Amino acid sequence: MPEQLRYDGRVVVVTGAGAGLGRTYALLFASRGASVVVNDLGSNRHGDGSSTASADAVVQEIRQNGGKAVANYDSVLNGANIIKTAIEAFGRVDVVVNNAGILRDTSFMKMTDAQWDAIHDVHLKGSMKTTQAAWPYFIKQKYGRVIFTSSNSGLYGNFGQSNYSAAKLGLVGLANTLAIEGAKKNVYTNVLVPTAGSRLTEDILPPDLHDQLKPDLIAPVVFWLCHESCAENGSIIETALGWAGKCHLVRSSGCVLRQNLSANVTPENVQENWSKVIDMTSAKRLNSIQEATGELLGFIENLQSENSSSNKVDQVLTNN
Ligand code: NAI
Structure with a gap:
């Protein structure tokens, strides 16, 4: 049996921890020794109203089980x-699980600025503000773990969720850069893509599936990702039903659309080559912006050698 993973001496902040997924994270972290900040505004699923009741109930549950929480x-x-x-309650912060969330679904045609902004505020800006406040502590102590909560709606789109999809994929972009900025200081950022039965999904998922999709089955994945012995950084981890897998973007090997460096690209060149542009058979992941830029430089070199070979042909033809 491997040694039990513990969080003794660590301080974990879980946002939106008064219900659903966040509640199960808070309970699990606390049960393994963490001091937990149980944050929750206590709003309804659209973000309206506020209440102290849900956060208080989770804190009480943790304390009754012998754990530490505020x-x-x-x-x-x-x-x-x-x-x-x-900082005031426990003197430090080690982990931020950005989990708080709301929905304001409507078709893109009917989307108002208020519906767009409410979603971006809670999911994207709220995650940024909470993480940014913890960041200097993480960098100084050379340890920190951040989770951003994305969604399949962000990765794949979902009718009526343009605001939510955009904010949720925005978190992937934010994580990509924080993973780079924190790496050398042992500050790791990962993205979680959960599917769970909660008040957010009770009228979306079929009842049988809703009941099977227990938040408890997701909490251990978050727990592991935030642990000091986990070296995962900059990853998107999808999880539900006691299954977990990693997602990433891939790019086709593509196709050069012109003959040489001095040639232009016409719309017809694009049309003729389109099937090669979108052929994913040898698609691969690029691991960094440097790798992406390096590939572009490779295209220039190929085109330059095309140029020089066509110049040589021109020269041979001219000499003869
Ligand atoms: P939930 O509605 O059960 O819990 C969300 C909690 O966040 C609520 O207790 C709410 O009061 C709190 N909250 C809302 N706005 C807040 C704010 N501004 N500040 C602090 N707390 C706030 O929802 P659930 O399902 O547990 O969702 C948790 C996260 O997982 C959300 O970010 C959601 O978008 C995401 N997610 C959930 C999926 C699911 O299948 N349940 C699927 C994909 C993503």
Whole structure:
């Protein structure tokens, strides 16, 4: 049996921890020794209203089980206050699980600025504000773990969720850069793509599936990703039903659309080559922006050699 993974001496902030997924994370972290900040605004699923009840109930449950927890009722937009609660109560912060979430579904045609902004505020800006407040502590102590919660709606799209999809994929972009900025300081950022039965999904998922998709089955994945012995960084981890897998973007090997460096690209060149542009049979992942730029430089070199070989042919023809 491997040794039990513990969080003794660690301080974990879980946003939106008063219900659903966040609640199960808070309970699991606390049961393994972490001091937990249980943040929850106590709003309804659209983000309206507020209440201290849900965060208080989770804190009470943790304390009854012998664990350590404090409540925080701020919106994630006031991330600095959430981190302040961690510092004041426990003197440090080691992990931020950005989990708080709401929905404001409507078709793109009917989407208002208010519906767009509410979703971006909670999911994208709220995750940024909370993480940014913890970041200086992470960098200074050379240890920190961040989770951003994305969604299949972000990765693949979903009718009526243009606001949510955009914000959720925005978190992937944010994580990509934080993973790079934190890497050398042992500050690792990963993205979680969960599917779970909760009040957010109760009218979306079929009842049988909803009941099977237990948040408890997702919490251990978050727990492992945030553990000091986990070296995962910059990954997108999808998980549900006791299954987990890693997702990433891949790019086709593509196709050069012109003969040489001095040639232009016409719309017809694009049309003629389109099937090669989108052929994914030898698609691969590029691991960094440097690799992507390096590939572009490779295309220039290939085109230059095309240029020089056609120049040589021109020269031979001219000499003769
Ligand atoms: P939930 O509605 O059960 O829990 C979300 C919690 O966040 C609520 O307790 C709510 O009061 C709190 N909250 C909302 N706005 C807040 C704010 N501004 N500040 C602080 N707390 C706030 O939802 P669930 O399903 O547990 O979702 C958790 C996260 O997982 C969300 O980010 C959601 O978008 C994401 N997610 C959930 C999926 C699912 O299948 N349940 C699928 C994909 C993503």
